[in-house]
Amino acid sequence: MGEGELSSLHVDILQEVGNIGAAHAATALSELLGTPVRISVSSARRCTFDEVSEVAGGPDELIVGVFVRVTGDIGGNMLLLMSVDSANILLQTLLGSKIVSGDYDDMQLSALGEVGNILGGAYTSAIATLTSLRMSQSVPAVAVDMAGAILDAGILATSEVSDFAVLIDTSIMGGASNIDGHFFLLPDPSSTVPLLDALGC
Numbered sequence: 738m739g740e741g742e743l744s745s746l747h748v749d750i751l752q753e754v755g756n757i758g759a760a761h762a763a764t765a766l767s768e769l770l771g772t773p774v775r776i777s778v779s780s781a782r783r784c785t786f787d788e789v790s791e792v793a794g795g796p797d798e799l800i801v802g803v804f805v806r807v808t809g810d811i812g813g814n815m816l817l818l819m820s821v822d823s824a825n826i827l828l829q830t831l832l833g834s835k836i837v838s839g840d841y842d843d844m845q846l847s848a849l850g851e852v853g854n855i856l857g858g859a860y861t862s863a864i865a866t867l868t869s870l871r872m873s874q875s876v877p878a879v880a881v882d883m884a885g886a887i888l889d890a891g892i893l894a895t896s897e898v899s900d901f902a903v904l905i906d907t908s909i910m911g912g913a914s915n916i917d918g919h920f921f922l923l924p925d926p927s928s929t930v931p932l933l934d935a936l937g938c
Contacts, residue, residue, distance in 0.1 A: 750936050752781040754867060755905040755920075758860035765855045766909070770830060774911040784902045784921070789888055792904060792919055793818045796885030799839060803853025804890070806875040807861060811928035811935075815860070815874070817853040818884065819918040824849060827909070827916050839881045850877040856920060860905070868935035901929070 755778035763776040790796040801824040803817040819827075821839040828836045831848045841849070854877045865872045880887050902923045909916040924932050 747933060747936070748782055750867075751903055751905070752778065754860065754863045754936075755781045755907075757866070758856070758863040758905075759907065760859075761862060762856050762859035765859065766852070766911070769851070769855070770911055772830075772911055774909060777908045777910070779906045779908060781903065781905045784904045786902065789816075789902050789904070789921055789923075790884040793884040793888075794820065796883060796888075798884045799881070800884050800887065801839065801849060802880050802882070802884075802887035803850055803857075804878045804880070804887075805853060805857040807857075807872055807922075808875070809872040810870040811872065811924060811932050813922060813924035813928055815857045816888070816921040816923070817856055817918055818887070818921070819916065821881070823916045823918060826914050827852060830911055830914050841881065846879045850879045853877045853879070856907070856918075860920065860922070864932075864936075868932075870932075870935050 759776040759778050763774050766774040766776070784792065790798075793800050799821055801819050801821060805815040807813045807815060824839070825836040828834075828841070828845050828848060831852075832845065836845065854874075857874050857877065861872050861874055864870065880890065882890075902921045905920040905922070907918045907920050909918065
């Protein structure tokens with residue numbers, strides 16, 4: 738196995754990161770929504786760069802993306818990607834009004850950004866707790882665009898090009914609603930080995 742590649746042990750540990758982060762995020766989202774929320778992580782696995790947009794439905798699929806930049810002892814990008822339908826359900830739960838399109842106003846974009854911020858913060862905190870690494874995140878940016886364009890924008894936000902992504906498939910359940918999202922961590926190339934080393938792999 739080459740340097741920076743993920744073994745089954747790496748994936749198991751990242752799955753645990755996802756589970757810890759999901760538990761923290763569920764608590765925060767429950768407070769935000771005023772209703773019990775459960776978040777489950779169905780899988781955590783390594784993706785190539787090309788696979789990321791395919792997971793979201795293909796590079797030409799219209800999706801909602803929330804981008805967060807991670808800095809500190811390690812650097813990287815985090816992306817929360819979800820279908821427009823899932824984003825609409827989430828907004829209806831958050832704001833109490835029916836949303837039927839991806840043409841969002843500032844309040845709706847801010848609400849989506851806050852969800853991404855909560856999820857990103859929960860996963861960042863989980864990694865920091867397990868590794869003792871210092872990590873902080875930027876204010877989230879929200880975009881509604883084709884998956885390929887959102888991914889390109891997320892990667893171009895840094896001068897380094899990620900050579901792999903960690904996919905954490907996330908399902909948010911609140912009441913009768915079920916919202917599926919794909920959460921990606923794209924570590925900077927220079928941070929891949931330090932991250933895995935800090936996780937004890």
